[in-house]
Amino acid sequence: MFTAHKGRLAIGAVAVGAVLALSGCSSSNPVDPGTSSGGGSETTLVVGSQAYYSNEIVAEIYSQALEAGGYTVDRQFQIGQREIYLPEIESGAIDVFPEYIGSLLQALDSTATGGTEDEVYTALQAAVPDGVSVLTPSAASDQNSWTVTKAFAEKYNLTDIASLANVTEPINVGGNSELETRPYGPSTLKSKYGITTAGFTAVEDSGGPLTVKALVDGDIQLANIYTADPNIASNDLVALTDPDGLFLPDNIAAVVSAKVDSGAQEILNNVDAALTQEDFVGLNAESVNDQKSSAVIATEWLKANNFD
Amino acid sequence: MNFLIEAFQFIFDPANWGGSGGIGVRLVEHLWVSLLVVVIAAAIAIPVGFLIGHTGTGKSIAVIGSGGVRALPTLGLVTVIALSVGIGLTAPIIALVVLAIPSILAGAYSGFEAIDRRTIDAARAVGRTEWQIVTAVELPLGLPLLMGGLRSASLQVISTATLAAYVGGGGLGGFLFTGLRTNDYPQMLAGSILVIALALLSEGFFAILERVTVPAGVRAGLPTSVRARPSRSRATAA
DSSP, X not given: OHHHHHHXXXXXXXXXXXXXXXXXXXXXXXXXXXGTOOOSSSOEEEEEEESSHHXXXXXXXXXXXXXXXXXXXXXXXXXXXXXXXHHHHHHTSOOEEEEEHHHHHHHHOTTOOOOOHHHHHHHXXXXXXXXXXXXXXXXXBOOOOEEEEHHHHHHTTOOBGXXXXXXXXXXXXXXXXXXXXXXXSHHHHHHHHOOOOOEEEEBOSTTSHHHHHHHHHTSOSEXXXXXXXXXXXXXXXXXXXXXXXXXXXXXXXXXXXXXSOHHHHHHHHHHHHHOOHHHHHHHHHXXXXXXXXXXXXXXXXXXXXXXX | OHHHHHHHHHHXXXXXXXXXXXXXXXXXXXXXXXXXXXXXXXXXXXXXXXHHHHHOXXXXXXXXXHHHHHTSOHHHHHHHHHHHHOSSSHHHHHHHHHHHHHHHHHHHHHHHHTSXXXXXXXXHHTXXXXXXXXXXXXXXXXXXXXXXXXXXXXXXXXXXXXXXXXXXXXXXXXXXXXXXXXXXXXXXXXXXXHHHHHHHHHHHHHHHHHHHHSOHHHHHTSHHHHHTSOSSOHHHHO
């Protein structure tokens, strides 16, 4: 009797758990198209962002600029991966998304190789699906880099990636585990520049604070950190220049659906034209160092650049 | 279903076993971290649990404390610790020890608590010292629950040790992170299957260990064997 009662309790607990889990799935879909099918007299534009603070700041700037231009905006921020949101833009569930031209091109066309900003932008326009367009890229970019500490750079007189060949001590590389197999990873450093790396330490925070700390501590000597990361300046790091285009240029550009009319496109183009690299790193620093919310950062930037 | 087949292909492909990021190395790293964590956590939690169980004081603090600790998100803890001590094994080991302590502590003190007080009083009455009571009476009688605590702590640690890879600590979590970022879901699944296999191995190990270490007299007196018998004789009721 006692054991049977306990058994029922256990089944009940599992059932409740399953219901909770399932309801969690249904209500937390961040790209639910139901919220965007408003239509009617005034257009609601759905603005999305990656689950990356810097991307969210840009999305917030887009949103507030569009609102200032008389559009109604539905924010669907912090959507994870490109594979998930790209089909949503294609289907019209998301209308505006800040993107990085090089990474987006590589995601759409895995055979894409390096090139200048213009080449990448041209290739990208051809590669995006029908109904989706990429607006004019900004001068601001957030791209991959090979980064070292300033002390290490001075010791071996490092400027560009090729100069890593000067280094005589073992170079331990750190970054997300997939970096090991990326086209700009350690094997390419070896084949293209003859740079031998000693080992690879996987630190999975995408060049975030843990990677920076490992670099500063000397656990790793070479890390993959995004160039718009304010930690580069605040921790005395040096992003090695990339004259050969090992990394694709990752300038910011708005990816828009067919629902975004010419007026809205103009607003977004004006924003991207006004956003400089210096501004962009500054915006990220306000988030990382001053812990300001993306909404506050966006409002201040738009005000300073006369968009309000 | 295809993912599952591809995942097993990944596991059984000899090319994936060698090298610094291979299955072999990561399996050993994962086991090593888990073992180290359970040993450290046991070294802390068992003496404290025994002390609480034997004296009967401090239980409410232990319950509240371990309840609070259980609610800590381990990934956050790993990250925060790694930001002060740097990448490597230290941060995941500390965070996992924090995760493992509550289960072991609960097993240790509840094992002592579950003993019939009359048994302990009898031991005291025949002149056993407090130390003898702990080692000869409470420890063997409390062993089944302590083993249960160690068993569930090991299970939690093995599954959560995947987070070590987040801060450069190696282990099977590497397959999960790489698979997620490169959309290589078979690799992710392969990593998960290996973690599950380790967890099942640990369960099996503890099942055997319980049989071996728990004295036969204690096993005979376990509640499960009591339940099997009718609690009252029919003859006397009639």
